Amino acid sequence: MTYRRLPSLVALRNFEAAARHRSVTRAAGELHVTPGAVSRGVRALEEEVGTALFTRSAAGLVLTPAGEALLAASKEGLDRIAAGLVAMRQAAPPRRLRIGAYTLFASRWLIPRWNRLRESHPGLELDLQTSADPLELLPGAFDAVIAVADARPRLGLFSLPLVPIETMPVISPALLPGFDWHRATLLHSRQRPDDWPRWLAAAGIEVPDPTRGPRFESIALALDAAAEGLGVALAIRALVGADIAAGRVAAPHPFIRSTTRSFTLLHDAERKADPAFAALRAWLATEAAREGIDDPRQTHP
Amino acid sequence: MTYRRLPSLVALRNFEAAARHRSVTRAAGELHVTPGAVSRGVRALEEEVGTALFTRSAAGLVLTPAGEALLAASKEGLDRIAAGLVAMRQAAPPRRLRIGAYTLFASRWLIPRWNRLRESHPGLELDLQTSADPLELLPGAFDAVIAVADARPRLGLFSLPLVPIETMPVISPALLPGFDWHRATLLHSRQRPDDWPRWLAAAGIEVPDPTRGPRFESIALALDAAAEGLGVALAIRALVGADIAAGRVAAPHPFIRSTTRSFTLLHDAERKADPAFAALRAWLATEAAREGIDDPRQTHP
DNA sequence: TGCTCCGTTGAGCCTAACTCAACGAAGATG
């Protein structure tokens, strides 16, 4: 029943990298793990095959004859597999998914994370189209759509909430000292005229007239205006992190208003099992989960 | 820094087996896992590469072109690695370790497990020599010794307790009905004359004379005598499990006397890091830990 | 003699991968 006896392939990969570099530390760098992990992996492999593969010295690693033989085999074997993955992508040309997304979400969230998708899923190509108008995102012109939606299930649609809509006020950092709600100019988005009244009510702040102030076509423009010092805009928390970190805007008040809606991935329920859709979902879910852990704009400047 | 991008090699192995067999169930059999594990692994791989590798039907699996390409590559790659392991064993001829072991332990514990060692560590060959005399096992004539020892560390020796010494009485199952300690014949081992007095005292059983009865050269012979219905012998729990399961002997009393000593692997402390010794230790420790979970004589009849 | 670099290791944690059990779909059988 046993066709082939293989050691732990994880340990084997550790060994192969360590042997190729003649260094535990460099192998750890290549594999993005700690040197300790590589050291343990190699030890485990040596124990499994019952033979020393390296002679260790502080200067570096020297392969034993057995190690040389195993290095050749594992390098060729892993190379063959890696080459096969490339060949496979030609047998299956990149899968192109047409994605429709809300403009602000695309520019502040999706695009900054784009590189990681290309790296981790080379077989997936996204054709991104954006719209500031939620209605345009509804029809079947896209394979999948990222829109603002509540958690309510929709017949025939699979939905995956990604990023909660939470509003918070932002102003130019220059205006932060002595900021006064009664004298502040509220910057509105035409699409979301109720945002300010709701936020102010939830925060328990009273102003002369919550509907006063200039109206902009989109939240993005209101945000730009706030950064320019024109007044205070309501931003979506998850989408202004980088602006705050970069010092473009700052929060004059700590209250964040939660809502029941999220930026949500929506696609045809029948395509749930399609690996391309599964990959897209998994990637988006992972990125959404690491929200706040590290911002891509910080780590990949 | 990233030399090669590889998917999860565990998932890849699942896929390769499933693709080769054109069957999840058969692949699971080969890999000694459940079909669910293989199914999940393949799904994860498909998601990782973003491409369907199989088209599923109840009749079986059919590979997509991408799956064909990946099967070829992974099969060749894994074959190359497996072949390299064989070649490696020729570069490093089997390591032969001279093992000295207490006779009863060797026959009742070590030998029944021998096959699993040969299977899991083909690079390790044990040269087993046994003795019923503990003194013969001490000197440096062996690479490692399995002897009765307490947990006290010994200078210059590495020790690994394997199986605790616990004594329990056994008789022929035929004598079990109406067994009476006052009329029973105690079968003694010459090497361990104190065993019966100690066990009886610990169990709180009084007999006319705990030292009466025939003396045999070894526990093994006393055990044989008990099985023949000559009387009641004191056996070591871990070594009579199979005899009890096979109905050769039975326990007339549930009490098991624990001691501070164990069958213990002993070897030169300096050879602790030697992979062959590490492999031997790991194998013995694993076998000792599965003690009672399944007896090798049951599963490999 | 002290510094630095490198590999190892003890302790503890985390998550990928596994098991178990239940389920639905597609032949096979009577």
Next chain:
DNA sequence: CATCTTCGTTGAGTTAGGCTCAACGGAGCA
């Protein structure tokens, strides 16, 4: 044509392999 069997999938929960962190020891270097 109902029933049974086989096979792959999947939700829930568990486990252990592999990882990190931090501390340590030995070898070369200043």
